[in-house]
Amino acid sequence: CQGNHYQYDTLRRAKHSSMMVLYHLHNPTAPAFVTTCYICRLDIEAGQGWHCEICPEYDVCNACYQKDGGIDHPHKLTNHPSMADRDAQNKEARQLRVLQLRKMLDLLVHASQCRSPHCQYPNCRKVKGLFRHGI
Template identity: 90%
Template structure:
């Protein structure tokens, strides 16, 4: 559900509550004595009439496209945007300007969010047309001041601002990294749920268990016992089950685990680890022997 659609539903809900409240007040007003009716303490009485509203929109579907911007993902990001650009809402004039600029950033996510000013001439620096100090956190100069005959009297090295293309590439790479992080976190969440389900299904004895997908995992257990093809023969279901069992065995710390083949897989992984350690120690010993031989040869 989009933001506009949610707000529309919220508005209709508030409108319904408001309408019910009005109906109650209207009924209460009619039950009052005539001298106490609206307006009170005045000679004339204003009659109240019930006017039904017929043009309330029913279709609240949001037809606007979804706009994404990193500055509206969290409250802290939006606060940083407002603080960095001095967007304020303490007066109506500032609120109008701040709202306009916030909408600009929402519809132009690749545009520079923060405007830098030259520390010498105090003018705004366009994107890619300035130089920034590598040490000082807030020292920028424009190209005009940088190219003056006298040069820049600054003790640290200055680097050129990234161009619009470079900034867009950096923003694109940052967005891709955020997408990958979200996908990876979802993958880990699903994997944890699958491993928890595996442990539950291995211990569950109820034929009508309400745990989600418990019966499916039990069916995979039965398939693994009865299958003649096996994972080595190319059975897809057996390969999936072996993958989950191996992941569980790598993370399991229980000595008396009820998951099938957990103990065998732990022993197999332990032997593989021992073989890897032995090969690594042998490689280190061989490297030390070769170095000792080289030292002895150079000394002779």
């Protein structure tokens, strides 16, 4: 709540703050709070700044980073990934998990029907051993 400056000192602010808390609970992927540039004090849009991995409060906008290239800060600055980049990474990870689950399901179906003691299907013998162990 401190990062968003939610306040409960008046009824109007309490209503707004409560609605914002509910919004963020129901939309966990939405940016939780706006990051402020350490140098110029302007808000940094999601995916448009640089962050220090050592100093948790040190974020710099693209304009300030391009002016000095991060020379004024002793630690390495990393670029914030944009929401589109994160969505693409999540989509790739999801597709990889689906592929792995399909392979695992194929292996389970194969091993449950396979009668060969020297099957060359990858991991077939291991899964058949697990089936026997469970009986």
